Amino acid sequence: MLTVESLAVRYGDMEVIHGASFEVEEGDSVAIIGANGAGKTTLLRTLMGLHRNFDGRIAFLGKDIGHMSPWERAKLGMVMVPEGRRVFPDLSVEQNLLIGAYSQQDRSAVRASMEEVYGLFPILRERRHQVGKTLSGGEQQMLAIGRALMARPRLLLVDEVSTGLMPIFVDKAFQVLRGLIERGVSVLLVEQNARKALATMARGYVLETGRIVLSGTADELAANADVRKAYLGA
């Protein structure tokens, strides 16, 4: 579904990702784990088309999408949950969700998606008239995920689901991701919290200073001595 071949990403003259290759199959759930500054956010922004300074091939659903704008990629079914729970601060919860459904034409389908999101996160229904910035961190994360789901993604790119959240919300956020994967949404998660990420996703890659140094099933990675030492604190 998503194939990335020898992706090199630069900021100005400085290369920050050096020839990364990986793929996400239909229905697959993949974690890219790595420390702060390993290039995880840059990688996702490049996949989404928000960062354009790169070489290499990005193919989605068999199409080369490297030249496409973010909104064209979104219309193909690639949707991102941005880092830091970036909800629209002055739009209400409901308006945030509606923007997620921007590419959906059918009004009744939009209502159905919204009901689905409210079913998943009942607190969002309670707060539907509140503006985004007045929500707690956990609620904003739910809204960011809910908003992406409104777009009915085929592939969901998730940037750090756990940063800055209280442990109880971290569990909730991963539980939601697991639910989505079970419903057949393909997920690519970049995440610092390697333990939770490998427990939730089926496969994983380890990104270290811009290079993919390891890959395998989540269980293999979780059992790998280097991974355990560097990322699982064991």
Add this chain to the structure above:
Amino acid sequence: MGLYQVTVAITTGIYIILTMGLNTITGYTGQVSLGHAAFFGVGAYASAILSVRYGFPFWVALPLAIISTALVGAVLGAVSTRLREDSLAITTIGINFVMVSVFKYSSFFGGALGIGGIRYPSLFGHTLTKPEYLLVVAACVALGVWLDRRLVRSWLGLALRAVGQDEAAAESLGVDSPRFKIVAFMIGTAYAGAAGSLYAHFMTFISPQDFGFPMSISIISMAVFGGLGTLRGAILGSCVLGLAPEVFRPLVEYRNLMYGALLLLMMRFQPQGLIGDGSVVWERIRSLFASGRVPGRAERGGV
């Protein structure tokens, strides 16, 4: 109401229309424009030329001026999609100076002397009096307010505000932000075109310096002072800053100094503006009118 009051009211109405337009561009859509007066000028000159040189009545010149200004605005909008925030601000200042020079040095636009002899509008052979003209301006303000409310409640308005609040997030949800920036500039400059036409036919004489950079600063000061991104802020800001120099005559000389100082103070202490969302005053008003159970603050925070 004496003639002086009528004049002040007409001027204030024109300011309100200008500020509503800028609020669409900068408030809703987040595209900082420091050259709004350029479009005020395009509207005024278009209307003046159509009326003086081609004999169009005001009622035809007004819509044509609106359309021409919006088309020029579309060009700037298209440019803006290639620029980042700070360079857009500077580019719009540049456009303001370029427009003033074009008006000033081109004989087509009457040169430094400007264009005079613009007729007051007439209706069925009767030339409107000033109080009657005030009604025309008031009707335009009312129409502008109504359109703004419709915009904010529409899909289009939602997309504009999403782009204004977080462009990258909006784009990664499928919102084609360049298209919406262009639309925002077209809407906002259309308002400026209407204001320009109303101004030209009211003053009956226009010259390039009426539309210079200081005017742009006045307009953005009004929007920021009232509360950028809200219609009520745009209206209140234009009324207060438009009337201040009339009420305190000595201020007229120091008008730009006052606007500049206010702009700085607001940015430092109350960036939401006087009655923008989340400003001290607006929160007070909200909690006064909130029906006991859900006061502004208690509703916030949550978990």
